[in-house]
Amino acid sequence: MTTDSNAFVPYSEARLLLASGMERIAPMVREWFTPVPVVTAPDYLAAIAELSRAPTQGVVLGIDPDCRRAEQAVAAVKRAAGETRVVLCCEPLMEPLSRKLLEVGADDYVIHPPNAEELQRALQIPSRKMRAAWMQPAAGDLAPSAEELSRLAGLLPHVAAGSREVLREMAGLVALALRAECAMVVVDGSTGAVGAGHRGLTEKAVLVQELHCGGRLAGQIRVGPSAGGAYHQEDMGRLRVYAALFGNLLELAARSRQHQELAYTDDLTKLPNRRRLMQFLAEVLVRAEREQFPVTVLLFDIDDFKSFNDRFGHDAGDEIIRETGQLFRRCCRKHDLVARYGGDEFVVVFWDADGPRSGGAQAPVEVITILNRFRSELGTHQFQLLGQKSAGSLTCSGGLARYPWQGRTAEELINRADHALFEAKKGGKNRIWLVGSGDVCAGA
Numbered sequence: 106m107t108t109d110s111n112a113f114v115p116y117s118e119a120r121l122l123l124a125s126g127m128e129r130i131a132p133m134v135r136e137w138f139t140p141v142p143v144v145t146a147p148d149y150l151a152a153i154a155e156l157s158r159a160p161t162q163g164v165v166l167g168i169d170p171d172c173r174r175a176e177q178a179v180a181a182v183k184r185a186a187g188e189t190r191v192v193l194c195c196e197p198l199m200e201p202l203s204r205k206l207l208e209v210g211a212d213d214y215v216i217h218p219p220n221a222e223e224l225q226r227a228l229q230i231p232s233r234k235m236r237a238a239w240m241q242p243a244a245g246d247l248a249p250s251a252e253e254l255s256r257l258a259g260l261l262p263h264v265a266a267g268s269r270e271v272l273r274e275m276a277g278l279v280a281l282a283l284r285a286e287c288a289m290v291v292v293d294g295s296t297g298a299v300g301a302g303h304r305g306l307t308e309k310a311v312l313v314q315e316l317h318c319g320g321r322l323a324g325q326i327r328v329g330p331s332a333g334g335a336y337h338q339e340d341m342g343r344l345r346v347y348a349a350l351f352g353n354l355l356e357l358a359a360r361s362r363q364h365q366e367l368a369y370t371d372d373l374t375k376l377p378n379r380r381r382l383m384q385f386l387a388e389v390l391v392r393a394e395r396e397q398f399p400v401t402v403l404l405f406d407i408d409d410f411k412s413f414n415d416r417f418g419h420d421a422g423d424e425i426i427r428e429t430g431q432l433f434r435r436c437c438r439k440h441d442l443v444a445r446y447g448g449d450e451f452v453v454v455f456w457d458a459d460g461p462r463s464g465g466a467q468a469p470v471e472v473i474t475i476l477n478r479f480r481s482e483l484g485t486h487q488f489q490l491l492g493q494k495s496a497g498s499l500t501c502s503g504g505l506a507r508y509p510w511q512g513r514t515a516e517e518l519i520n521r522a523d524h525a526l527f528e529a530k531k532g533g534k535n536r537i538w539l540v541g542s543g544d545v546c547a548g549a
Contacts, residue, residue: 124182
């Protein structure tokens, strides 16, 4: 399973990844750790690919008894995970192998089937039950300090950018201000922590302060022992001030992300707009140059769109544009991007970093499969405002261009795809054209 590159994924939604036979425990894990999203991958290789696609705060790996190179596979997953904990889940007979795999990078293991407490301990991520216990009102109500916390200025850019490290930086700021040995900030199921003893904060903390965001209880700040010997009343006041400021910062960041999402979304189709397309394509091309994988750009439009507008009216024209865009989105892989370019034109960015770049500029088989799937779906789709016999009345033409063979920048690729679209129209419409190769969907 992959994630949708069209959607912004804030750090507070960093997910858990279950891989290699762990689909069977996914429903339980979702219940235990809600609201943390849970995704699955069928094997170790897919897990490595998944880790590069979205923020992940924990990995649970099943032990594949048929894998002859389990040590290398688990080590590779841990390298891809970085600081994210990798926990093995094994049958009792596989426990000796699990202990051996701890030596190559796995952080812990649990016996299948695990319970919520065991998985919470191994992943060091609080379960829903644990967070509920944390959210119980604390005794006492100490007055907050009015001390100016100028060090927050350095945190502002990270919050505004939605940095994955922002919760950890918040925890570091609290630890510094209170001279604490360790500290943890928990927001909507995600955690950031600093200090050698921070792992124990999941179960026990010396100081606990609720964190509110947007008028709701969003999390906690949990603080370990004081490096100075003991905490005083002013420390609690300072902690309350930090909690209030963190809540305000997170609320502002959430609003900023909402405004950014609106600025990058097409009103009619709810797909990414041209601005987001150019930003996304530029980012993918930078990564493609570094990691040496191909990128394919498709520019397509609806054949004879004006005739539908003239015959059925603009409401029908809007329906055609909206449903055609969403139809292509459903036919695509989740990590590809489908954007409205303008009018009845759409641009699709196909990319996949799972393998090295191979020679030749032919369109990849997987892209052609998607294109044929879309053409088949479009041929049977019923457009309500076009009448009961609308199925099969619409066709699309498109042009393909591939990085690096036909362009190295976003502008070059779209220009070449536009030229290929012109060739498709000239060749009779209802075709997808790759310059130098003709209609890649011919005979489908």
